[in-house]
Amino acid sequence: MNDNQKTLLSFIVGAAAGVAAGMLLAPYSGQESRRKIAEGATNIKSKAGDQWGTTTNKLSGYVDQAVNAVSGLTGAKGGQGTEKTTANRTTTSTPTSTNQF
Numbered sequence: 001m002n003d004n005q006k007t008l009l010s011f012i013v014g015a016a017a018g019v020a021a022g023m024l025l026a027p028y029s030g031q032e033s034r035r036k037i038a039e040g041a042t043n044i045k046s047k048a049g050d051q052w053g054t055t056t057n058k059l060s061g062y063v064d065q066a067v068n069a070v071s072g073l074t075g076a077k078g079g080q081g082t083e084k085t086t087a088n089r090t091t092t093s094t095p096t097s098t099n100q101f
Contacts, residue, residue: 001009026033 028036
């Protein structure tokens with residue numbers, strides 16, 4: 001028997017011993033274990049959904065803040081041109097580029 005065969009045989013024997021020990025030492029029956037795993041998966045799914053909602057709400061707020069900050073820096077109001085009043089004359093400048101970002 002060469003080294004590869006010995007290694008493979010050792011792996012198979014070890015895996016079989018692990019399965020046997022797991023079956024003998026399992027605290028619950030198979031049906032109960034599957035039920036607990038399903039409940040855990042449902043809880044994780046629910047928590048992930050809640051976290052997704054929280055994260056998207058926060059990101060939406062950050063986007064709004066960024067848009068307001070950029071609008072404040074450029075003086076733009078809602079994508080419209082800005083108005084300047086000089087003496088008795090009002091002029092309106094409009095953005096020349098249609099590219100928003």
